[in-house]
Amino acid sequence: xxxxxxxxxxxxxxxxxxxxxxxxxxxxxxxxxxxxxxxxxxxxxxxxxxxxxxxxxxxxxxxxxxxxxxxxxxxxxxxxxxxxxxxxxxxxxxxxxxxxxxxxxxxxxxxxxxxxxxxxxxxxxxxxxxxxxxxxxxxxxxxxxxxxxxxxxxxxxxxxxxxxxxxxxxxxxxxxxxxxxxxxxxxxxxxxxxxxxxxxxxxxxxxxxxxxxxxxxxxxxxxxxxxxxxxxxxxxxxxxxxxxxxxxxxx
Numbered sequence: 552x553x554x555x556x557x558x559x560x561x562x563x564x565x566x567x568x569x570x571x572x573x574x575x576x577x578x579x580x581x582x583x584x585x586x587x588x589x590x591x592x593x594x595x596x597x598x599x600x601x602x603x604x605x606x607x608x609x610x611x612x613x614x615x616x617x618x619x620x621x622x623x624x625x626x627x628x629x630x631x632x633x634x635x636x637x638x639x640x641x642x643x644x645x646x647x648x649x650x651x652x653x654x655x656x657x658x659x660x661x662x663x664x665x666x667x668x669x670x671x672x673x674x675x676x677x678x679x680x681x682x683x684x685x686x687x688x689x690x691x692x693x694x695x696x697x698x699x700x701x702x703x704x705x706x707x708x709x710x711x712x713x714x715x716x717x718x719x720x721x722x723x724x725x726x727x728x729x730x731x732x733x734x735x736x737x738x739x740x741x742x743x744x745x746x747x748x749x750x751x752x753x754x755x756x757x758x759x760x761x762x763x764x765x766x767x768x769x770x771x772x773x774x775x776x777x778x779x780x781x782x783x784x785x786x787x788x789x790x791x792x793x794x795x796x797x798x799x800x801x802x
Contacts, residue, residue: 569602572600572602576598576600576607579596579598580596580598580607580609583595583596583609584609584610587610593617593618593621594618595608595609595610595614595615595618595619596608596609596615597609597615660687661691664684664687664688664691665691667680667684667688668688668691668692
């Protein structure tokens, strides 16, 4: 069961007012004690009442005097920095309530003008609207357009950033292709060198065979007489290279 909210007004009944005073005073002393214990601060409470000759003090009269003496030693500006009386407290509450009322009034006005704008979009004309409503509607339309343009600019910037990131990734690909081109060029140069080397060695071998350097006994004379064909090793497209060349090229 929820607790009933107490109306903050002077209690006209004497007995009820006295009972409320005793109850609230006990709760106040308890709260000051809890505050001092939990937060480790110096605090005191002094309560005067028409029902008792001496005021009630917490924690006691000596402790209250010590805290009050510490307070009086502070500069005057520091003493009144957070000090309020009944009048200043009420003025602060009124100012705060006025700000809240102004905010609520503004929100309600925006909702009313938004409702009128939606009615105009459904086909209702602007006839019958006063100048304040038209001015407020124009202001609300300007605010909505600003929000739309701001959203569009944000989307454009996001798209531009994504496109720039994609272009950077595309620009990195030619580097790989260029590296591949360098490797292909090196392979082509090696193949060309190997072909030239084979051609040079082929011509040397043919020259030596023609001169009889591979002869068997009298092979030199046979070559000179035109019978040296068997002394020349033919290079064809078969697998005869494997027995001749080094394992460096033919593993």
